[in-house]
Amino acid sequence: MHTYKKGLLCVMVLSAMSLMAAEDRTIYVTTFLDENGENANACSLREAIITAKKNAAYGGCTPGNTVFGQKDYIQLKAGTYKLNSELVPESNVIISGASRENYKEKNKLTQTYPALEGIKTMISGEGRTRIFNTSKTEISFTLNNIQLENGYAGTQAGQNGRGGAVLIGGDLIFNNGSIVNSKAEVAGGAIYNVALNTEKKISINGSLIQGNTAAKGSVIAMDCYGNMDDTKPVIYFERNSIIKNGSSNSLSSLDFCGSAKVDLLTNTIAQNKASITNGSILRMVTDGLNRLSPYSVITMTSNTIVENEAHSTLLYDENGSKYGAFNVLAFNKGGKSCRYYSNTGVPKENIMFILAKNALNLGTGADQCMLPKSTLDATVENTKNIDVSTTSFSTLLSELIPASPYNMFLPLYYPRNNQTATDLVDVKSSGCSDYDQRLLERADDTVLQLNPDLQSSCDIGSVEQMNLAAVDITDLKNSSLVTLLDYYQSNIDELKELITQSNEKKEDVEDFKEELTNYENLYKYTKQYQKYRAIYFDPFALAIAGEERVPESTNEEYRIKVLNTQNYDVIAEPFGIGVLNIKDGQPLLNGSMDDLKCEWKADLKRIMIYRTSGALLENGDNAYCKYTIKEKGGKSQQSSGILKASFSNIAPIATDDNYVLDANQNLSVNVNPLENDNDDGDGLMSTITKPKAIYHKNDAGQDIPIRFAALPAGLIMKAEHEGPCPEAYIRDKCYGGKIQFTVKNSFSQFDYPIQYAIFDADGGISNEATLSLKNTAKDTNSSSGGGGSFGIYGLLALAGLGLYRRYRMK
Incomplete structure (x- = not known):
């Protein structure tokens, strides 16, 4: 799932932000009144939009980004902005409401900082005016964290009755907001897209669309034909709740036409209304002058489309291409869930209508999904649709759960798991949306070798039921302990600095304090428990958290039971070393337990895998551990995974050295590069049962770990010990013991840099370092x-x- 992550980059980002603060080009709106130049002491939303166009101060607004053609950023406060007339952006603007993030609290859904709160900024048409209109300017604009409410498009003078909240002539990006209680007398209760021959995109994401009405397209409608050609609208709706729109007199809720490209991804479309005589919730047909182009494409993935009331929930014809996968399209009222638009009502054959893994009523009568025979016949076994004609709604789905912090403030339905063939949970197929409507990552390809019957796969609908699942890991290796501890220490230092700076600025830093504690514990306990060539594995990092019903909720509200040591126990045990085969969930090891250790350290929050001998693996063997994550209380869920690991020799570390060539010593010096070098990356040698040599040795058992890349001209070297380097460099000589360098020319005033590397006992070669011989002779006679x-x-x-x-x- 998406979580709030911090680290070293946080400081970099905040530092950059502090530098940018002095050049802040945001236009800040300071009044809720709809002023237009009459008050130089306050900046209204209307004046901010005009300021962005003029690139000059207007009313009480200071200029924003005055670079020609660049976006302007307009920031609103928490509260309601009441309009006297519609707003007409004439330049590219991004308008943002007050932040919905609260860094003092954790997210109720994920238990990570920051918490998500409800929308705080509203723009109201007061039931008398449309809110935004770009039909003539054709400007693109973005709205973030804003509720558009009570917009109205009438048919009086100067009005066309289209686009109750927004009349669009350019691109629109609408993020994490809502469009509610808006009305258009003709079409597009929330949104109307005007005729254009170029592709313009409307993208609505993570938003609530509720209570909007129109004679046609209570949610969205569009021009179908203009400028002697089909219009080319691009409509993208992702993770929205589109509920309770329309009326019994409306022709449609979402009305698509022209050469439309429509993508509906992970939405809840429910309890909307249209006429039970001729109305539709999703309408995509050619009807008189309203033409659906043969080149239109409608794609629906992972939507929950239920409890709507209309003559047809989905009305389609032979025009265009239609694709649907992992949708619930059933349990609708008043007519058919899917209906073919023709006089006979019998679908033509060879329509481009492809459906896979949808929950549909494939029976007869009310709520039936009428499909062409070719559509049903073309479905192969592993993508076959689920027939829910004999299954009750309450068996498969919860009731509509109201907006709350547990569902991103978007009303939705939760699937129920009865472990039957008609369930919407784990339908043994992949291809659903990557994230569910709550922005939780779907585990659509998780294979558990020890629990093959519990394989996690896609759920049907907009919400994925989260079941506890450990994950099999096949490529674990040890890494440098030095690098790991340095990383922890760097984060500790940076977070301490950040907290100090934030306290001075009185900013909320609870999340940073918590993360600091985590890094301090990681550093402390990694050093305390360190073993030679140990692997430190976080069992919670890739596992999937389970969810549970919220105890205090009167509805069927669920929350994720976050993976941590407060909610779960971890058990780790070794399988052994060798080759492991799994048959019907049973592990069979061709090898032995040997000296393998797999241990869970609760205070470190890591599973440690190591060998007491510290030896590497041979002959293609691997080390295998089993780990189990077990829920504390609740449903006492548990899940086990396999860890497949191998051990690597970590290269030693060479560090630059400086020595002095003294004229009084005949420009001769004894050196010992190993004084500053080490082989600590593998961990403490003292923790293994069979201590061994640290560095490469010759046949006489003498340390000869040093390899010089090349000696500078005019330099003589004598080494106490020498011999061939390890196999990969066996043609080279390696040196050890006392090493003396002498300059041939006693009058030389040059410095002598010498490149070298060192080998450990297992043949690992370090980074290349520089041994610098600094000549003092040149400083004795100016x-x-x-x-x-x-x-x-x-x-x-x-x-x-x-x-x-x-x-x-x-």
Whole structure:
């Protein structure tokens, strides 16, 4: 699922933000009144939009981004902005309401910071005016965290009765807001898209659309034909709750035509109304002058379309291509859930209508989904639709759960798991939306080797039921302990600095304090429990959390039981070393337990995998552990996974060294590069049962870990020990013991940098470091001219030679 993550980048981002603060080009709206230039002491929303167009101060607004063609950002406060007339953006603007994030509290759904709160900023048409109109300017704009309410498009002078809240002529991006209680006398109660021949996109995401009405298209309608061609609208609706729109007199709720490209992804479309005589909730047909192009494409994935009341919930014809997968399209009232639009009502054959893994009423009578025979016949077994004609609604779905912090403030339905063939849960297929309507990641391809019957796959509908599931991991390896501890320490330092800065600015930092504690514990207990070549695995990192019903809720509200040590126990145990095969959920190891350890450390919050001998694996063997995550209380769910691991030799670490070549010592120096080098990446050698050599040795058992890439000219080296390097570099010599460097020319004033690397006992080679021999001879005589440079006397001598030559020539 999506979680709020922080780390080193947080400081970088906040630092960048502090630099940008001095150049903040946001236009801040300071009054809820609908002013238009008459008050220089306050900035209204209307004046902010005009300021963005003019790139100059207007009313009480200061200019925003004055670079030609760039977006302007307009920030609103919490409260209601009441309009006297519609707003007409003439430049690209992003208008944002007050933030819905509360960093003092955790999200009720995910138990991570920040909490999501309800919408705080409203723009109201007061039941007398449309809210936004870009039909003539054709400008693109974005709305974030805003509720549009009580918009009205009438048929009086200057009005066309279309687009109760928004009349669109350009792109519209609408994020995490709502459009409620708006009305259009003709079409498009919430949104109307005007005729354009170029593709313009309407994207509505994570929003509530409720209580809107129109004679046609209570939610959305559009021009079908204009400028001698089909219109080309692009409609993208994702993770929205579209509920309780329309009336018994409306022709449709979502009305698509022209050469439309429509993508409905993970929405709840429920309890909407249209005429039970001729009305539809989703209408996509050619009807008189309203033409649906043969090139239109309608795609519906993972939607819950239930409890709507109309003559047809989905009305279609032979025009265009239609695709549907993982939708619940059933349990609707007043007529058919799917109806073919023709005089006979009998679908033509060979219609491009592909359906897979949908929950449909494939029986007869009310609520039936009428489909072409070719559509039903073309469905292969593993994508076959589920017939729910003999199943009750309450068996498959909860009632409509009101908006709350547990469902992202979007009313929706939860699936029920009765473990029957008609269930909407785990339908043994993939291809549903990546995230459900609550923004929780679907586990549509999880295979549990130890629990093959509990394989997690797609659910049908907009909400995925979350069941506890451990995950099998097949590629675990140990990493450098030094690097790991450095990473923890860096985060500790950065978070402490961030908290100090935030406290000075009186910002909310509860999330940073919690994360600081986590990193401090990781650092402390990793050092405390460290083992040689240990693997530290977080069992909660990739597992899937279960969910439970909210105890205090009177509805069927569910929440995720977050994966942590407060909610779950972890058990770890070794299978052994060798080759593991799983048959019918039973593990069969071809190998032995040997010295493998798999241990859960609750205070470290990690499973540790290591060998007491510290040895590497051989002959293609792997180490195998089983771990089990077990719920504390609740339903006492538990799930087990397999950890497949191998151990790597971590390369030693070489560090740059500096030595002095002293003229008093005949430019000769003894060095020991290993003084600053180490092989600590593998961990403490003292924790294994069979301590071994740290560095590469020669046949005489002497340490010879140092390999010099090349010696600078004019330098002589003597080493106490030498011998061939490890196999990969066996043609090279390696050195150890006392190493002496002497400069051949005792008058040299040069420094001598020497590149070297070291080998550990397992043949691992370090990074390349520099051993620098700093020559002090060049600093003892400031008048000498060695080394390619001149002293002052040298310059005077040259000047004298010049005068002498001139004298001779004369």
